[in-house]
Amino acid sequence: MDYGVEDIRESFKFLKCALELLNASNLSFFKKEAMLNVLRNESKLRLNFQANMCDTEVFEADGVKSFNRPISCFDKFSKPKSNVEDIDTWFEYECLSVSDMVVAIIHYYMVYGFKVIPCKHCGRVFATQSLKTVYCNRISPYKNDFSQKKSRPEPCKDTVKREIQFLRKKKDRLLDRIRNSSDVMRGYTEDVYDKLRQECSQYMDLVIKAPTPENFEKFNYYLECVAQKKEWKR
Ligand SMILES: [Zn+2]
Numbered sequence: 201m202d203y204g205v206e207d208i209r210e211s212f213k214f215l216k217c218a219l220e221l222l223n224a225s226n227l228s229f230f231k232k233e234a235m236l237n238v239l240r241n242e243s244k245l246r247l248n249f250q251a252n253m254c255d256t257e258v259f260e261a262d263g264v265k266s267f268n269r270p271i272s273c274f275d276k277f278s279k280p281k282s283n284v285e286d287i288d289t290w291f292e293y294e295c296l297s298v299s300d301m302v303v304a305i306i307h308y309y310m311v312y313g314f315k316v317i318p319c320k321h322c323g324r325v326f327a328t329q330s331l332k333t334v335y336c337n338r339i340s341p342y343k344n345d346f347s348q349k350k351s352r353p354e355p356c357k358d359t360v361k362r363e364i365q366f367l368r369k370k371k372d373r374l375l376d377r378i379r380n381s382s383d384v385m386r387g388y389t390e391d392v393y394d395k396l397r398q399e400c401s402q403y404m405d406l407v408i409k410a411p412t413p414e415n416f417e418k419f420n421y422y423l424e425c426v427a428q429k430k431e432w433k434r
Pocket of ligand 1: 319320321322323324335336337338340356
């Protein structure tokens with residue numbers, strides 16, 4: 201395989217721009233195809249890969265329908281004629297260089313309508329066919345150092361659900377403790393209690409809107425500080 205440094209650099213430059221085009225929701229397939237071809241010509245990617253469309257239905261003797269010519273020859277990203285919703289249809293790519301692999305990935309994403317977006321929790325990019333999917337399938341990098349129980353590594357979606365439950369319980373328990381403290385009961389530090397309650401609800405909104413490891417840590421740290429400072433007690 202050809203691993204020229206320039207080739208790799210150009211390929212990643214192409215990938216970055218191509219992903220933006222791919223995610224543009226206001227462009228038709230054909231417009232995207234045309235723009236990607238322009239982009240590819242501009243970056244002068246040397247391509248030599250072949251995309252074979254395969255089907256479980258036998259088109260030819262070996263059951264593989266081939267485009268016959270390498271994709272660089274007919275110079276197109278080529279949407280297949282058959283129904284791509286059909287799960288029995290897939291592509292096989294033959295790649296000879298890094299550029300080929302990059303363009304093959306873009307080709308696949310485009311034909312099957314994948315978008316490449318950052319995960320709402322960990323921020324790493326992933327490909328999805330539906331923008332309703334906001335979390336990737338990877339294991340979350342978040343470790344809750346504030347919990348007594350050691351949490352086992354889980355995918356982003358499960359981690360977010362578990363952590364928000366954890367924070368809500370922790371916040372409710374702390375606010376209960378403060379409300380039942382004698383000073384608050386006697387009305388001396390009611391304003392302090394109200395302020396803490398407001399801050400907690402702001403943090404709760406933050407971790408629901410942006411459930412990132414950083415925000416989980418911020419909220420945990422805040423709750424620990426409030427619990428230790430005991431400013432509601434005079
Ligand atoms: Zn993630």
